[in-house]
Amino acid sequence: MKLFITAALLSCALSLSAQQALFNSSNIVSPQINDDASVTFRYFNPSAESVKVVGDFLAADPAVVIPTDIHMSKNDNGLWEGSTATPLAPELYSYAFYVDGVRTIDPANVYTARDIATLSSIFLIDDGCDGLYGVHDVPHGSLSKVWYHSDILDVDRRLSVYTPAGYESSGRNYPVLYLLHGMGGDENAWSELGRACQILDNLIARGLARPMIVVMPNGNVDMPAAPGESHLGLSVPNTNLPHTMDGTYEKVFPEIVNFVEANYRTRRDKASRAIAGLSMGGFHALHISKDYPDMMGYVGLFSSAIFPLKEENIPLYADMEDKIARQFENPPLLYWIAIGKDDFLYDINTHYRSLLDAKGYDYVYTESAEGHIWRNWRRYLASFAQLLFK
Amino acid sequence: MKLFITAALLSCALSLSAQQALFNSSNIVSPQINDDASVTFRYFNPSAESVKVVGDFLAADPAVVIPTDIHMSKNDNGLWEGSTATPLAPELYSYAFYVDGVRTIDPANVYTARDIATLSSIFLIDDGCDGLYGVHDVPHGSLSKVWYHSDILDVDRRLSVYTPAGYESSGRNYPVLYLLHGMGGDENAWSELGRACQILDNLIARGLARPMIVVMPNGNVDMPAAPGESHLGLSVPNTNLPHTMDGTYEKVFPEIVNFVEANYRTRRDKASRAIAGLSMGGFHALHISKDYPDMMGYVGLFSSAIFPLKEENIPLYADMEDKIARQFENPPLLYWIAIGKDDFLYDINTHYRSLLDAKGYDYVYTESAEGHIWRNWRRYLASFAQLLFK
Numbered sequence: 193m194k195l196f197i198t199a200a201l202l203s204c205a206l207s208l209s210a211q212q213a214l215f216n217s218s219n220i221v222s223p224q225i226n227d228d229a230s231v232t233f234r235y236f237n238p239s240a241e242s243v244k245v246v247g248d249f250l251a252a253d254p255a256v257v258i259p260t261d262i263h264m265s266k267n268d269n270g271l272w273e274g275s276t277a278t279p280l281a282p283e284l285y286s287y288a289f290y291v292d293g294v295r296t297i298d299p300a301n302v303y304t305a306r307d308i309a310t311l312s313s314i315f316l317i318d319d320g321c322d323g324l325y326g327v328h329d330v331p332h333g334s335l336s337k338v339w340y341h342s343d344i345l346d347v348d349r350r351l352s353v354y355t356p357a358g359y360e361s362s363g364r365n366y367p368v369l370y371l372l373h374g375m376g377g378d379e380n381a382w383s384e385l386g387r388a389c390q391i392l393d394n395l396i397a398r399g400l401a402r403p404m405i406v407v408m409p410n411g412n413v414d415m416p417a418a419p420g421e422s423h424l425g426l427s428v429p430n431t432n433l434p435h436t437m438d439g440t441y442e443k444v445f446p447e448i449v450n451f452v453e454a455n456y457r458t459r460r461d462k463a464s465r466a467i468a469g470l471s472m473g474g475f476h477a478l479h480i481s482k483d484y485p486d487m488m489g490y491v492g493l494f495s496s497a498i499f500p501l502k503e504e505n506i507p508l509y510a511d512m513e514d515k516i517a518r519q520f521e522n523p524p525l526l527y528w529i530a531i532g533k534d535d536f537l538y539d540i541n542t543h544y545r546s547l548l549d550a551k552g553y554d555y556v557y558t559e560s561a562e563g564h565i566w567r568n569w570r571r572y573l574a575s576f577a578q579l580l581f582k
Numbered sequence: 583m584k585l586f587i588t589a590a591l592l593s594c595a596l597s598l599s600a601q602q603a604l605f606n607s608s609n610i611v612s613p614q615i616n617d618d619a620s621v622t623f624r625y626f627n628p629s630a631e632s633v634k635v636v637g638d639f640l641a642a643d644p645a646v647v648i649p650t651d652i653h654m655s656k657n658d659n660g661l662w663e664g665s666t667a668t669p670l671a672p673e674l675y676s677y678a679f680y681v682d683g684v685r686t687i688d689p690a691n692v693y694t695a696r697d698i699a700t701l702s703s704i705f706l707i708d709d710g711c712d713g714l715y716g717v718h719d720v721p722h723g724s725l726s727k728v729w730y731h732s733d734i735l736d737v738d739r740r741l742s743v744y745t746p747a748g749y750e751s752s753g754r755n756y757p758v759l760y761l762l763h764g765m766g767g768d769e770n771a772w773s774e775l776g777r778a779c780q781i782l783d784n785l786i787a788r789g790l791a792r793p794m795i796v797v798m799p800n801g802n803v804d805m806p807a808a809p810g811e812s813h814l815g816l817s818v819p820n821t822n823l824p825h826t827m828d829g830t831y832e833k834v835f836p837e838i839v840n841f842v843e844a845n846y847r848t849r850r851d852k853a854s855r856a857i858a859g860l861s862m863g864g865f866h867a868l869h870i871s872k873d874y875p876d877m878m879g880y881v882g883l884f885s886s887a888i889f890p891l892k893e894e895n896i897p898l899y900a901d902m903e904d905k906i907a908r909q910f911e912n913p914p915l916l917y918w919i920a921i922g923k924d925d926f927l928y929d930i931n932t933h934y935r936s937l938l939d940a941k942g943y944d945y946v947y948t949e950s951a952e953g954h955i956w957r958n959w960r961r962y963l964a965s966f967a968q969l970l971f972k
Binding site: 221236237238239240241291292293294295296297299301302303304306309310311314315316318326327328329331332334335336337338339348350357360361417419420421422423425426428429454455 | 611628629683685687689691693694700704705706716724725729738740751807810811812813815816819
């Protein structure tokens with residue numbers, strides 16, 4: 193067996209041809225997170241006439257607003273470069289380049305996130321929310337993409353399930369948080385953009401949250417699975433989905449609970465079930481917790497889209513005040529409402545709270561800076577998860 | 583509760599601002615798979631001077647070679663368009679645009695795949711390999727990302743586990759295929775680029791493969807998890823990993839088997855274990871099956887990097903012929919070798935087969951068209967999986 197090709201040669205050959213010649217041949221580092229937590233972006237394009245960075249880089253401290261558009265300048269070799277004017281707070285950020293006005297992701301950055309129907313480049317300044325967003329040397333839970341059958345819709349549907357570290361071997365039963373996405377989102381949103389697994393791993397490891405299962409379903413009744421994961425193949429994501437806010441989802445939701453409780457080691461009482469959602473998911477959490485008043489012991493409404501539409505004769509909204517009254521006869525252990533000061537849904541949340549106040553229903557209210565934005569929802573999850581099942 | 587904002591208004595507001603204003607504002611459809619299975623690409627960029635598409639569009643029929651570079655032409659509105667000259671065979675394809683020589687993914691296509699350190703746009707012509715790559719109306723297995731502890735390396739490591747439809751409720755024990763990636767790959771490669779879940783779902787549903795668990799570990803001993811999933815955060819993927827082909831992985835591999843057999847309902851005999859890998863993973867499969875001759879009943883070497891380096895005094899290669907002789911004393915039920923005619927590893931595979939032939943060891947050989955390319959590995963998996971555990 194005298195074969196004189198070495199691993200070094202393999203490595204060389206691979207870099208030319210293999211795994212489909214997809215090694216990144218450029219040496220451009222972008223984004224570069226500098227020692228002071230400012231960020232430098234680079235982009236090679238000799239022929240472009242203007243390149244700017246557009247991202248969600250507003251500082252966590254509202255007094256320090258960093259311009260969202262960073263104009264890059266080109267050196268003699270055609271390499272564009274631009275940096276944030278100040279350090280960025282630890283967070284997960286999204287951005288894109290605009291090259292002569294045309295949006296493109298950063299070709300030097302392999303990390304992207306799809307939010308609804310748009311792909312953006314992302315980076316993480318370790319470590320947001322007091323170290324909750326990074327992958328640290330702590331026990332890690334598992335994330336599973338599983339399918340359940342909806343008898344009502346007569347279709348298989350996909351959901352994401354986080355099981356905490358030790359689940360496989362502990363033999364214990366766990367409480368469950370049902371965590372819902374917003375309009376246009378899907379069952380991947382909370383685990384990707386929401387850093388839900390990292391937040392839970394880190395909170396549980398520090399003893400700040402109880403070990404729990406987190407179920408992240410798809411809240412679009414006409415979408416069995418996230419774009420790219422269903423029979424629709426890799427088609428353009430459909431952002432105009434019917435039946436997302438007409439009561440259909442609330443009707444089929446108990447099938448998800450039944451599936452989870454039949455297939456996972458769960459605690460099956462109201463005090464061991466929580467539901468929370470962002471935007472449209474907050475709408476769903478509100479109505480599900482109201483329609484099944486004995487199901488959810490904890491309710492979280494994150495930047496919630498609160499639209500009672502009883503004037504349109506949708507059964508979901510019929511007798512809404514009576515149903516909420518019934519819900520609060522045997523009230524949830526926690527009814528938690530959070531919204532950012534700049535959220536376009538701020539007023540409607542204020543109005544909804546005034547209705548709860550008028551009836552004397554007990555809830556906890558948290559108001560944050562900024563608006564309808566993922567970093568608020570990550571923080572809300574981190575706060576809410578610490579309050580559950582205690 | 584008189585709130586007159588409607589869901590339509592929410593939808594409108596969301597399209598402007600929410601989920602971070604990341605609805606795709608353009609109406610450009612790209613790629614467009616035409617009725618005749620030709621593909622049209624579109625890209626809006628008024629200022630660009632040349633745009634071409636570079637992809638892996640070689641036809642499945644080697645007589646019909648489609649140019650890999652498609653030069654696009656610009657209309658008066660700045661919209662570039664170009665199409666493949668002929669229909670494409672059903673497959674999963676990767677491509678990028680070169681805009682005045684600068685590589686970029688297709689901004690209108692949210693589907694991408696990272697292969698090692700490069701991101702490409704992808705599309706699927708339904709349905710490759712006789713309908714094995716699409717998500718069809720068949721029972722679906724689950725895909726889990728789980729962590730196990732390596733005592734030898736003293737670190738938590740991540741792996742992907744496919745469990746077949748019905749696993750949760752059947753109570754049965756299942757055979758296990760260990761499926762290994764190539765150099766620079768990771769535990770996500772087979773489930774993303776390899777369509778492993780779809781291939782297994784479809785084969786099992788048609789009765790062409792036995793229900794099995796598929797374990798897809800990370801084969802880089804210095805990389806606990808895929809880029810973006812470890813403590814390294816969203817840093818530039820490291821493509822120069824030490825200890826990938828020096829015998830270390832073969833030493834720690836039994837820890838993976840032990841973890842899987844302790845945490846999943848598995849059949850735990852040689853006839854119920856298979857190992858296969860592509861390129862570097864084929865190297866690993868060869869050495870693991872040789873070093874633990876009682877472990878693996880089925881061995882698949884896909885475009886395998888076969889580099890016996892005994893001249894470098896690496897213990898892995900010591901007594902290699904003797905070890906293979908021992909392996910074939912109680913031979914695997916199947917020793918399956920596949921490679922493409924154009925693969926840069928073709929000669930070394932031919933040489934290895936001649937060594938097996940000289941000893942009279944039994945194996946099955948499959949030769950395909952093309953080279954070191956993912957569509958070969960998907961097809962090899964589809965073929966190999968049908969031969970297992972029968």
